[in-house]
Amino acid sequence: MxxxxxxxxxxxxxxxxxxxxxxxxxxxxxxxxxxxxxxxxxxxxxxxxxxxxxxxxxxxxxxxxxxxxxxxxxxxxxxxxxxxxxxxxxxxxxxxxxxxxxxxxxxxxxxxxxxxxxxxxxxxxxxxxxxxxxxxxxPDWVSGRVEEKGRRSRGIVQAAAVLWCVLAIVLGVLGATVDQFFLFAAALVGVAAVALVFVAIRQALRERAFGASTFVMERTPAHLGETLRGRVITGVGVKQRAAVDFEVRLQCVDRWEETRHSGRDDRTSRPRRDILWKEQRTTRGVPDQTEPRLVVGIEFDLPMDVPATTLGGSNEGVVWELEVSASLPGLDYVAEFDFPVVAPPES
Structure with a gap:
């Protein structure tokens, strides 16, 4: 049992x-x-x-x-x-x-x-x-049809942009009616709000232009020391571009929080992303058999001497990322995925 x-x-x-x-x-x-x-x-x-x-x-x-x-x-x-x-x-x-x-x-x-x-x-x-x-x-890991990062985090980015804009407006009103100190805070918050609005707009434009992209894994999860195979169904239509060269980058990243003490009570933290392994290549997109979209074949030999994906729920730990991008007229195509890589099964 x-x-x-x-x-x-x-x-x-x-x-x-x-x-x-x-x-x-x-x-x-x-x-x-x-x-x-x-x-x-x-x-x-x-x-x-x-x-x-x-x-x-x-x-x-x-x-x-x-x-x-x-x-x-x-x-x-x-x-x-x-x-x-x-x-x-x-x-x-x-x-x-x-x-x-x-x-x-x-x-x-x-x-x-x-x-x-x-x-x-x-x-x-x-x-x-x-x-x-x-x-x-x-669920997308279990099915082997991995959703792109931007689509999964779209709602969070939009909500954050709205909240920061509201906070900037409130601080601006307080600065005009109560104390000018709040104007300085409103300016700082406003910069962050503008950045979030820019990211949200860019995500919306890319989704409207390309729709959803999917990384279809041949085997899930992938195993260290074996070959990662699959295909990315891009949002680039065949009618838009008959022939496109895509840049495909696969990397293993360790995410962690660096804490620094500069005094008795002075403590600062900053997020870190250390790239432990990376490989990049150029691949020509081919038409999909079922949909009028270009498909990018994925095939990488995964090394054995790098860590597997950290499965314990946390914002820190090791993550494997796949990025597929292409330079196109008007708006470039970019799709990012994180997918599971585990240690090889014991014999």
Whole structure:
């Protein structure tokens, strides 16, 4: 019987990890943290009891001790391995990254909790069930007909553009009626609003000109060390352009958030996109057999020494991206896709 499991994601930035055999990365941090809080809480409570005999202020120390002890209990309950369970790694990724203030090792792991007496076969089944559940959150991944990024994020971009425009107008009104400081804030927000409006308009124009593009994978998910094959059904009509050369770029990208401390309380973050592998080529589009649109054949040999797609739901992690573009009169064609790439099946 497949063991029940729950998962949590552990991120560790700029910390070098040593992982002994059969040891879960970072799994002991909640345990040590709970011990620290419980230990301090116990000492504070006992000290408060003795102090109370001499000074009623000892009750305050007892209260602090009980709070810390409760926090330690919650840490163990929420983040530690539950009783009767054991922790296993569903996926992990570690690599050296370059920062503004030096270099370090960035590690990320998704930890599952399975029954403590689960066999190796049940552990493997739990990992497979977890991976299938993550892939199932993207129906286009499951079907192998991957939708382009712009079409999936269109509503988000439009909503963000409207909200930022409204915020800029509100700040402008406050600047004209309350304080001129709000005019400066309105100007900054207005710049961001104009940028979002420009992106939304460009997406709308491209959708009107080309419609939806689809990346049809021959096999889903793709596997490292094997050949990625498929075709992109573009929005470029055969009547528009009988012959078009498309630039096809495939890349593996690690997305992560760089945090920098420049003072005691000064902390800044910025998103990073590190390209781990990339290949690009030019391919001639051919007419589709069923629709009057050009189709671009996709065939790339995927390397073995690069990470697979990060399946754990997060804005950080490894993503595989395919971009197909072409220079056309008036409006250039661009379609971007992200698709699943997993490790090869174990023999």
């Amino acid at each position: 497949l063991p029940r499991f729950q998962n949590r994601i552990v991120n560790n930035l700029e910390v070098t990890l040593t992982q002994p055999p059969n040891r879960v990365p970072l799994a002991d941090i909640p345990k040590y943290g709970s011990w620290a809080f419980l230990g301090f809480g116990a000492l504070a409570t006992v000290g408060g009891v003795f102090l109370t005999f001499q000074d009623p202020a000892g009750l305050v120390l007892i209260a602090f001790g009980l709070v810390f002890a409760g926090a330690g209990f919650l840490i163990r309950r929420l983040f530690g391995t539950p009783a009767g369970k054991k922790a296993i790694v569903a996926e992990s990724h570690s690599r050296t990254v370059s920062r503004l203030d030096g270099a370090g090792t960035r590690s990320r792991a998704t930890v599952l909790h399975v029954d403590a007496d689960a066999t190796d076969e049940e552990v493997a089944a739990a990992r497979e069930a977890w991976a299938s559940a993550q892939l199932g959150q993207r």
